[in-house]
Structure formats: C-alpha cells, structure tokens
Amino acid sequence: MVTRFSLGLFLSACGLVLPAAAQAPPQGLHFPTNEELRHTRSMAQPRLSPDGRSVLLTVTDSTADGARSHLWLVDIKQNTARQLTFTPAGEKRGENNGQWMPDGDSILFLAHRGEHTQLYRLSMEGGEARAYDLKITPTVDTSKLPDAIPPAKTDAAKPDTADKPEQIPLDVENYSPSPDGRWIAILAHDPETPGEKKAHDDKADAVWVDHDPHGSRLYLLDPESGKLTPVSVAPDVDSVAWARQSDRILAVARGMNNAGDLGPDASSWLVSTGDPDHPRKLTQLPATVEGAIWSDDGKHLYFMAQSAADAPPGYSDLYSYSFDDSSIKNLTGGYSGSLAHQLPIQDDSRLLVPVQTGTRIGVLRLNPDSPADKQEPVKFDTATVTNLDTNDRRNGWVWLGSSSTQPMTLFYAEKLSRSAHALNAPTLMPAAWPQVQSQLVSWKNEGLTMEGLLYLPPEAANRKVPLIVDVHGGPTGAFEDAYYPLIEFLLGQGWAVFRTNPRGSTGYGAAFAAANKNDLGGADYRDIMSGVDTVLARYPLDTSRMALMGYSYGGEMAGFVEGKTTRFKAIVSGAPVIDQNSEYGTESGSWYDRWFYGKPWEHEADAWRQSPLSGVSHAKTPFLLLQGEADTTDPLGQSQEMYRALRQMGVPVDMVQYPRENHGPLANGIFGNPSPEPWHGFDGRQRIVKFFKTAFGE
Template sequence: MLSNMRLASSAFGICLLAAATTAVPCMAAYGAQFPSNEDLRHTRALAAPQLSPDAQSVLVQVSDSTADGARTHLWLVDIRANTSRQLTYSLEGEKQGEHNGEWAPDGGSIYFLAHRGAHSQLYRLPLSGGEAKVYDLKVAPPVDESRLPDAVPPSASKQPAETAPVEVDVSSYAVSPDGKTIAVLARDPQTPGEKKQQDEKADAVWVDHDPHGTRLYLLDAVSEKMTPAAVPIDVHGAVWSRQGKLMVSVDAPANAGDLAPAASTWLLDPADPTHPQQMKSVPATAATPGAWSEDGKQYYFTAASQQDAPPGYSDLYALDLASGAVKDLSAGFNGTLEDRGLVALHEGVLARVQTGFRITAVRFAEGGPDTLRFETATVSGLATNPKQNGWVWIGSDSTHPETLFFADKLGRTAHPLNAPATTPALWADVPAQPIHWTNEGKTIEGLLYLPPEAKQHKVPMIVDVHGGPTGAFADRYDPLVLFLAGHGWAVLRTNPRGSTGYGAAFAAANKNDLGGADYRDIMAGVDAAIAANPIDPQKLGLMGYSYGGEMAAFVEGKTDRFKAIVAGAPVIDQESEYGTEDSSWYDRWFYGGKPWEHAADAWRQSPLSGAAKAKTPFLLLQGQGDKTDPPGQSEEMYRALRQMGVPVELVEYPREDHGPLAGGIFGNPSVEPWHGFDARQRIVAFFSKAFGK
C-alpha cells in the first residue's frame, strides 16, 4: 500500500514531504535537537478520523498538549486544498473538550459530545455556519433509590410517585444511515431524591448492587423524542446496518463479568423497540460492536480466540443472521486482532491487526487473509465513508510523528494531509533497529534505539518492558524514547513470550510462568544487544509500567546486572492484587484459577517472593487512584525493600488512574499538568545517579 509515495529516509526527501504539508515536520539532522522534559508537555495527538460522505473532507479529533490542558477538539481538513481549521472550541472552565465527532449522513453538519455545564450532551453543528445546537435530552428516571422501602434517611412516604423527566449524560451515540434516528447511550440519571440523599451524606455504597446502568434510547432527530429500547442494561455500544437495524452490545450488571464473561448481543428493529432479539450464538466474550455486511445478512465481531489464549485475545467471527451460525474468519492467523475498528467491505471485512512490530490492516474474506502494506509501520483509525470512495488513517513510525493520510482507494497513492502537527518542534531522529534472538525454543524480537553517542563510544542502555502481559511494542513514534536517547542512553524494547503480534500460541506461552521464561527472554535480549552493539554492560537500567513494572520487580529479585530499576504501577503480590483490583477475570487465566486454589503458583509468580534477594536501587511510580493495579501493590514492595535495606523510593500521584498516569509519563497529552514531567525528571535523575553521571 502507498506504493507511489515513499517517505524518504534521506533528510532531503523528508524535508520535501514536510514542505508539502506542515503535518509532518522536517526531521533532518541539521540543527534538530532531542526533546527536553518540558517539550514532552507540548505534544498533541490525533485520533478518530472520519471521512465525509462526499470524500472531500476529514473530521479529526485533536488533543491539546498537556501544557494547554489536554482538551480535545474537532478539526476539519479539506482534502483538495490540503488545509485544516478548528471547528469546535471549549468554553471557559471546560476540562474535557469536544469529542466523538460523527458526520450527518447528508454531510451538511457534524455531531459531537461535550460536557458544558452539568451534563455531557449531544450537539449538532451545521457546516454552513451558525452555533452548535444542543439536544435537550431528558428521560423519566428508570431508577430512583431514594424511593425504595429501605432508603436512608427514612421518608414519611415510600409510595411510588411520578418523577419529572431528568436530563441525562450521553456516553455515546450512533446516527442511522438515513439520519432520522440517533441511537443514544446514557446512564440512568440522578434523581432529585438521590441528590438530596447525597447532600445529606446518606451515601452508603452497596457493592455490586447498583441498579443504575447505561441504557439505549432512540432519539428522533427532528422531534427530539426519546424512546427507550428494551435491551438489558448495561449497554456499551450499538451499530447500525445499512438497512436500519441495530446490533447492541450489553454487559451484565452487578459486575457479573468478574465471575465469568457476561456480555450479550441483541438485534433491535427501531420500528419495534420493545422486542429485541438476543443473538444467542454470539459468545459472551464478544467485544464492543463490530460491523454489518453491506447487505445486512452478516454481522462481524471479535470474541475470545478458539485457541487457549489470555482473556482479550480475539478471533474475528461472522454471524449469519438467517441461520444464527457463527464462523471463525481468522482461525490460525499468526497475528493479533484489535477489538475495535472493523470495517465491512464489498467483499469481506477489514480488521486492524498487529504482526510483529507492525500495526496494519488485514482483509478477511473467503480467499483467506490479505495483509495490507503501509509505508508507516503503525496505522490507526482506518476509516471510510458509506460509498467507500476514499480512505483515511493515522500513520507513524519511529522517525515520523502521527500523520493523517488519505487515499481514494486501498492500495493506491496516499497523501499526507495538513492536520495539526503533533510535535512542537523539529526533533532529532532515532530509528528503531529490529533485533532478533532465540531463547528456550522461541524466536524473540526487540527494537533497539541507539543515541548519536554510540558512534563514538559504548553507551548505557535502558531496557523497557511493555505492559500487559498481553501487549507488545510496535514501531511507532515515541517521544519518551527520544527523551531518553537525548541523555545519551540506548533503549531496548523487547516482546518476550506472552506478547501479542505473534499468534495465540506465543501469547499463551507465559501461562503459569510469569517471571519465568518471559524474564529469561528479556535477559537473552540484553545479551544479544550488548554482543552486537556499542553498549556498556556495566551501565544497564530497566524500567516498565503495569506488567512492565511487575517484570521490573521480578528482575529486582533475580539479578544484580542492572544499576537501577524503575517500576510503574506494578503487580507485587498476585493474591492481594487479585483481591483488590478492579477486575480479576484476566488474571485468573495466568495461574489456572483463583489464587487461593493455586497458592504455590500465585506466590511463585509474585515479585514479592524474591524481595529477600533484592539489591538494586528501586524507584516506584504509582497513581493513587489506580484501580487496575492498586496503590497497595507499590506500597508492599516499598515496605519490603526498605526493610531489606535496599535503596528504594516510592512516589505517588493524586487523582491518577492506571492508564492516564502511564500516558502522561510517556509524553501523551494529560489533564494533569505536571505529573508526567515530575515522573520523567525522577526517572532521569535515578538512572543518572546509578550510571555515575
């Protein structure tokens, strides 16, 4: 793909590309500098490109930089003129911005969501001019806990009474192909009585018994009448067919998914919203809404792989609406499917996949999978319009920041579009160098980034471990790598067994062996990098976040080869983490069941079990609001190492949950203005001290 456009590797060629569009800054080495810590507070991000019905414009979501508040806005890109302009603006005091942009079917306006005032609301903005129209969406509250017989504080009367319609918060929406109906997802609103309970501090939380949930409503785009659909709660997505039917994805309430997969899929005819039909042949592991075939006879979705693989590792399936039969379209595919972004084609379906270090798209049809090739190693947001007379996506690799592309057909010449630049300046390049090694019967891959100093002498190396463990590093533009390289340090990123991108068997190869062969894969990669490159073996550091932080803690108790180790949001004790994390189903697979039933396995795979052998200086970075790997995990490690006499530091960040803190550290836009900056500053100081700089 993109066969007629070459992103030139020479400085001259890259500057020519930059001259064509300001979306891609000239990355020539002439005067280019590595980013500073402050520079990483000034990166922006592109997401969710949407091609207009006439294929003349692209709607794209742009995130402001951390320094500017990280709010999202919608921009309009004119394809022929290759110009862009900001469409939506936030009100003073608004924190989130405008998001979830979608074209009206006639192309004359766009829809979006924004939290202006007390609620998240749906807006329609005419492109011919004028202000955005807000939909005043109110419903009769389906739930009012203040009227229950045992409600606190007691009321003189518990007789049911009609409550006036209450404004709802819209979580997502989907516009029908004819534009007449909008499927709206909204959580049950807080009633005046419930608000009174909260104000009076009668606010006990009965865990896993919240009767509120997200429901599906059908909004008449003209009359603004809201009709509830009779699908169960908790709805997490809906997708229209071209024939005007809805496929709805539902999560079971009361946190049932912590016991076993509990999703369900429902077919809804908007003409009869009270009689949805459950698609019982769709498994309970089915992910968010998929895609309809053009004729409406098939529905494509992702769900758990038929092979033994970690939860969330998916195959691509097709549901035949007439027979109810489900067919696995990706059985045996040696890559990893993303759960989102399916696009139905005239024949078959496109899915976003990772194969090795590339994230691309694969067409699945009767003839088997057909992998599309793009010039950039990483592709996201691949989208088209109903006529499929154009395609848009966001591409990047280690030397090219996120860039918006357009092609009139898949496989033809693609053009970079003039969307807002995501980097604030011209930064020096550090190309990713793929390396390979073998360990215990597996071929393992890694990406090595060498700083300019490596041309003169041996340099220190930071080993970076990805999250997951069902995750992987890809060849994408990464400000944090450039920041570390700017200090004269090489960076090695490895994809050990358990990583995605190499097939289900490879992803499952660390089952009941966390901290075992995956650790040895990484250490073998360290040896391979040192053997073939100017790396100083006496100046090694290791860092990781989430599973990467867990691996960092395993390394702490297994080897003293590293001078310093940094762990972000790690798992330290499998049993205590299992009992306090947000959801346990994912973890259960790795050691074959509940930890108290496999106590020896759980302890063997807990980094805390090696704390008595710890020696290396250790830095812990932890969000206080982390629900995935709660703060108690880092606090357990801190206490253990401190009592063992190991130099250890623990830094906690208020308000930060798991993913947002990671994003801020990596240099992505964050609503917290200084947490990422502080963490990077501490990381550099920690490694610099260990390396004697």
C-alpha cells in the same frame, strides 16, 4: 518547504538517518527537553465526510494547554485544516467523538458544558452548535425505596399520594447515527434523581457493593423532532451496530454490578427500529463478544470475540454469524499475527481487518470464505497504521500512520491500492526533533523466536553508551514500531533504549500470546535477558551501565528483575503487580488474572511463585516506584508492599504517589502524551532521569 511530517523522509534522503548506525543530529535540531514533552498534542478518530472531500478529526491539546480535545476539519483538496469546535472558559474536557450525519450537512459530537455531557449538532453552514435536550423520567430512584436513608418524611395534612414524575437530563456516554440519518442510537447512564442527590448531600451515602441498580441504557433519538424512545434492552448496554438498511441494531450488553469478574457476561440483542420494545436475544453469539459490524446485504454479522485457541482473555478472533442458518464461522483462527482490537471495514465482498504482525500494525484484506493466512496485507508506507476509515460510498480512505521516524500523520488515498499523501493536519510536536530509526532485533530463547526494537543515540557512533531496557504492559501487549516522545527524550540523555516483546506479547499468534500461562516471571524474564545479551553482543553498549524500566506488567517484570539479577544499576517500576494474592482481591476485575494461575487460594504455590514479592529477599538494586493513588487496575497497595519490603531489606528504594491518577492516565502523562494533570508526567520523567543518572555516576 519541508514540514515536520515529512522531515524523516528528508533526513533519509540526505543520508542523515541510517538504520544501522547512530549519527549526530542535523544542525539546528535537538532532542526534546522534559518541558517540551508537556507541549505535544495528539489526534485520533479521523472521519471521512460522506462526499469524500474533507476529514473530521479529534485533536487533543498539549498537557501545558490543559489537554482538552477539539474537532478540526481538514479539506482534502485544499490540504488545509481549521478548528471547528472551541471550549467555553472554565470547561476542562473539550469536545470529542465527532461524527458526520449521513447527509454531510452537519456533524455530531459530545461535550460536557455545565452540569451534563450532551450530544451537540453543528451545521456545516456555520453558526453555533445546538445541544439536544435529552430528558427522561427515571426508572431507578433509590431514594424512593422503602428502606431508603434518610427515611422519607410525610405530611399528615396532605394525602399520601405519589410524587409527580420529574423529567431529568441524561448524560450521554456514546451515540451512533443510523446510515439513513433517521435515528441516533444513544447510550446513557441512569441519571441521579433529586432525591438521590439530596441523600448524597446529607451524607447518606453508604455503598452496597455490587448492588447498584443504575446502569447504561439504549435510546433511539429522532434527530429532527428530538423525541427520545427507550429501547427494552436491559443494562448495561455497551455498544451498538447499525444495519446498513437502518432498520435493525445489534446491541451488546454487559452484566450489571461487576458480573464480568465471575466470567464472560456479554449478551447480544437484535433490535428492530419499528419495535424497540421487543428485542430478540441472539443466543448463538458468545458471551465474549466485543463489537460487530453488519455485512452490506444485512445477512451477516462480523464480530470480535475471544480466540478459539487457549489464549489470555481479550485475545480475539474475528467471526461471522449468518442470519440464514444461525451458523458461526471463525475467520481468523490460526492467524500468525493478532487482531488489533479495531473493528473491520467491509470493502465490497472482502473485509479490511486491522492486525498486528510482529512490531507492525496494518490491515489485512480478508475474504470471508478463505483462511486468514491466505489473505494479502494491504501495503502502507508506515510501520503502524491505525484508525482506518471510509464512507458509505468508499470514495476515499483516511488513516493515521507513524513509525520510529514519522510522528503520527493523517493520510488520504482515493483507493487503498493507490499511493497515499499526508494531509496538513495540526502539528503535534512542538519542534522538529532528531529522528532515530528503530532497529529490529531478533533472537531465540527456549524454542521461541523473539523480537525487540533498539534505539541508539548519536553518541553510540563514537563510544559505548548506557542501555535502558523497557518492558511493555499487559502482559498481553506489545511494542510497535511507532513514534514515541519518551523514546526521543531518553535518547537525548545519551542512552540507548531496548524494547522487548517476550513470550506473552501480541503480534505473533495465539500460541505465543499464551506461552507465559502460569509462568509469569519465568520464561518471559529469560526471554528479556536473552535479548539483552543479544544486543550487548551486537551493538556498542556499556554493560556496566544498564537500567530497566516498565509500567503495569512492565512494572511487575521490574519487580521480578529486582529479585533475580544484579546486572542492572537501577530499576524503575510503574504501577506494578507485586503480590498476586492481594492484587487479585483488590483490583477492579480478576477474570484476566485467573486465566494465568487460577484462583490464588486454590493455587497458592503458583500465585506466590509468580509474585515479585517472593524474590525480595534477594533484592539489592536501587528501585523507584511510581504509582497513581486512584489506580483501580493495579492498586496503590501493590507499590506500598514493595516499598515496605525493600526498605526493610535495606535496599535503596523510593516511592512517589500521584494524587487523582488512575492506571492509564498516569502512564500517558509519563510517556509524553497529553494529560489533564499539568505536572505529574513531568515529575515522573524528571525522577526517572535523575534516578538513572545517579546510578550511572553521571
């Protein structure tokens, strides 16, 4: 019997999937409809049980079913899966962040049921999950401030005494059990007090920007007694990492009230479980630290932080910190790929580091005493590997793997050096679709070698087909060789899709990621157009029917393309940057943009040159803008500026706004991933297809 997970291998064995040629879909298979993309599910966070016999997995329902997440249990030996948690009627969020207790007798998870997000514990013996009743006496209550509005009323008949402190429930943001199960580290935001709620209800709700005293704090929970102990690390606490001995925690905190907009602001604190009131600041760790793990012997920390090379903010290296002499060593400096923003796993004396090399995501087996480029990559059967996980005994390994012909699949291996097999996790796709092998395309432009992925529809076997050029977000991002429902949908229209990784992309080293500094819309634009020329020369593509689309930085590049060339019949821009000046002043954070061109009022010419709006007087191509109204990354005003400019220039332009949608969620919905908005993704895809078909004369 052929499952959907093994269908790609079956088609290859039958000669039905050939990497160098487009072929008709096997009989009975069809490319997805727009409605079918509302029925895809996703899975994440596989967690191997302490005994190595089962996997805890988060599965998110399809958009059509509400996009709630639930926990599933996969039995490795029986190769069966069953749903563990179920969402009560009326709740919209589901259950998430499932983890094993170290003894394996129970699991923990977060769920918002009723008024609060709580930590739940579910016994593997069965029964109902039990919520921890976590309450604190709030340390912050703005309604009690001397100048609070409305002013506090006093009763002259009663003595002027302080109100009795009230215990208030916490909303848990994240948690982490200690390796011995003695503690659970809890991260929770300061709760709203009754007085603050009353003020909000009375509309005394003026917001003093960047002066909110509420923050996320760290607590230690005794899981047996339910006792909650505050830890004296100042908010905002962002993440924690337990020592294997369970006696110490590394806590990483961020500055309050948008401090990161002024520069890196992380601080690292060493907390002893025996003395949580006196944490010690690790001043040697940089302010760009992102997260860490401990060595098994507790003598080192391995942490991710900003690359030592000049690279965009968030481009990281892996470092080690020695508690013996407080020294720091860069373990991945000069690595020819990029770190994949997942923390490493210690495996004996080596580290397993998730990395991106070109269009592939895998794992590097790294010896901390040797350079990264001298290490050997771990071999996997799929091009993209994420969420690698094991247990303390390291008696098994699980991960999620995919490629252009392999939907996301849960894999298991006893050892990483041995062959893996796919586990029977819940099916993610609503049907078996034709699987088109991506084709890796490389070309050179202005001294650099580029890569892209080309997907050809079956029609290309007989005639030249239209070409859709897709530009990724970032710009510090990349397209990987993975499975994308949106690609399947576009191929079903009879169109080829070309996804490019121009300079500025990850996966090719720090210098490549930095090669577009102060040059947005310059050489990166020419990289893309050079790639277009390459595929036009090599493949059966119709030069008279080309379109371009992109989201975020891809939407920004779409704006540059609008003002630089008329080679495309239509352009779609999702959540773009259009004017660097206005975007810099209204986005949620500006530190990332500042690296590229500095403060725009100090570098006006650079900021304007790198604004798509600067080229709008040359615009002629029909343009479609898709924009979330609640976008804080690239705010609504950016699309509004482009819409007005193109409209006044007489260029055919349409703009569609999506209420409630922020930056990432709208992209997820359009790309065919589960979304709590039932129709926005469907609407976006429908408009894209109609827009392109009109431009192509179809």
